Amino acid sequence: MTAANLTIEAYVRSLIRQDAQLDPRPFLVSAIGGGGKTTTLVELFDAAIRPRSILTSTTALGLPGAGREVAPPLSHKQKKNPALARVTAAPPAGSGLWLGPACEDIAGKHRGLDRDQLDAWVREQREAGDKDTLILCEADGSKRKPLKAHAEHEPVIPKTTDLTLILFGLSAIGQALAEPVVHRAPLFSAATGLEAGKPIQISNLLSLLNSGHFFKGIPPTSKIAVVFNQADCLDKEQRTQGFFHELAGRVLENSRISAVFFKGLDRGEHKTYWGQSKNSGQPAPFSAVIMAAGMSERMGGLNKLLLPLGGQTVIARTLSRVLSAGIPDLVVVTGFESQRVRETIETAIRPLKGGTNLTFVTNDRYCEGQGRSVAVGTQHLAPESTACFYVPGDQPFLSPLLLRHLMEEFETGKIMIPVREGRRSSPVLFDRSFYRELSSLAGDLGGRQVIQDHEDAVIEVISHDHSAGFDLDTPEDYERARSLVKIEHTERSFP
CATH class of the missing domain: 3.40.50 (Rossmann fold)
Structure with a gap:
């Protein structure tokens, strides 16, 4: 404009x-x-x-x-x-x-x-x-x-x-x-x-x-x-x-x-x-890496990211919540069933994308664990990225308000971690000064290794959203997720 x-x-x-x-x-x-x-x-x-x-x-x-x-x-x-x-x-x-x-x-x-x-x-x-x-x-x-x-x-x-x-x-x-x-x-x-x-x-x-x-x-x-x-x-x-x-x-x-x-x-x-x-969009101070490369080993042979949930797939629901927080730079890391996951995401979020810069990258070594996905995603962030969230693709109840809160509290050189009922949760927001270490990760520890090495840089942010950190790993988790969606629908219908 x-x-x-x-x-x-x-x-x-x-x-x-x-x-x-x-x-x-x-x-x-x-x-x-x-x-x-x-x-x-x-x-x-x-x-x-x-x-x-x-x-x-x-x-x-x-x-x-x-x-x-x-x-x-x-x-x-x-x-x-x-x-x-x-x-x-x-x-x-x-x-x-x-x-x-x-x-x-x-x-x-x-x-x-x-x-x-x-x-x-x-x-x-x-x-x-x-x-x-x-x-x-x-x-x-x-x-x-x-x-x-x-x-x-x-x-x-x-x-x-x-x-x-x-x-x-x-x-x-x-x-x-x-x-x-x-x-x-x-x-x-x-x-x-x-x-x-x-x-x-x-x-x-x-x-x-x-x-x-x-x-x-x-x-x-x-x-x-x-x-x-x-x-x-x-x-x-x-x-x-x-x-x-x-x-x-x-x-x-x-x-x-x-x-x-x-x-x-x-x-x-x-x-x-x-x-x-300005006519052009603003530089992207915040980014998010969406980790969608895992094999869903505890889901009984099903790819949990592609399961239907509340009219969307699990991965599309997670992505839509990140987009709702206004994060302008997204990197999606695929691996297991990469093409199916990518096609599902592209179809589902096309109407929601807006001015977001969306990048797909493939982790060919997805069997090695989450650390490799963190590394691959970090290597493809926008050059002007100031800080980045690392979001598991199986968090369909992630709160856009929590993401916004973490961004508002962000301090240069720090690692922002939400805390619920005294326990640390996800997603974690890392300052760009940690990108080099995150780009070198391997194995299944993911960003936890960087956090352990830099406890003095951690800022904990209290969160009261009990379902935001929900991980969907097993068939039992999936049934619970379906129940939570029904509760959400009821609350919207009868305020």
Whole structure:
């Protein structure tokens, strides 16, 4: 999608539609930076993109319309929205503001929520199947200045964020770099190389972006959009489509950034001067190797991956759940009955594939055990892959929400392992720094050998999904799986 008239609202709606094709869930937008965070979030709130909109913060928030000292003024239309005046200390049943206690020293301002509290609630809503809620979170503070730089403890972005907006106030362009204009001006100077007192240029904002300074704390699962606000403050010769298009192109050269917007006032009304998003898909930070090469030796002569289960085969059901988590790079390792398995997968997931890069590879030495499949799959990951799940093909109850949770908690250089009732389970998410060792595995230990050699790198993530780690190995397991599918169907039919 590329359009000169693309608005932030339209972009958010498009992302929600994309998610709905995978796994409908609450959608969370976080705003950081300076110069228009509250205004932008209030506009999205008032647009009623979903039946329930919740405005919140993980830092502090001036109540919309409370006065210019703490919050921007509301438009005439926004003043008529009663939900913008509805403040609760718990998640509102309908649209409203969910905030902490009022600040004692600043009238009209409330403390924000604890980030972990907000993340836990969002994950609960996902489990409950909530697809009607849009959460809008101000995750940064700038003391109402147009620009800022981040201290060590900033920003405070929820890990469940789906879209992060980085805002710059263009009213600072041409002004001297100093604290009245830039919150944490010395840090801004250190990050950009601009000396204190020198005029701020747009090139300094690009330097700040390209330094990675504003990517700190953004979850790896979040898309990123840059919003240049107060575009009406630019010189007249700069307020042209040609200028906006050229600058947007430079920003979008950064692989982390998905969209760029220029906003400002026009005759007293907020307007999008230019909006542009990438046509091409984003690089694949996460991958998954699906191990589908085994001989099903305990299944009484049947290939367990090809058994019917809930209107699909076992392997197709496993693959569809991985796809629902939005993982863009999949490698399927086949071996035993390779052609049958591949044809079954291709037929079943063709409607679900979307923009996923799907690669089939064959493990000719599948008799040697799972380690060889792990090695072969790792050798065929996308070059830009940051971390990879290793998923047995016989896990038809794998939870897309668990995969998403592990990706949100991911840390560079670590091995993420789900834990249920005190026991480690699968799938495991390995950082790319372990790919070399994983590519050399053999035998039946699989990734367990790498885990044993790097216990200091393990991060355990608590999971409450009891059926997600279900392995289908024996005829008895298959009968149990059929029973679980019947229960799933009953729960969907009678909520």
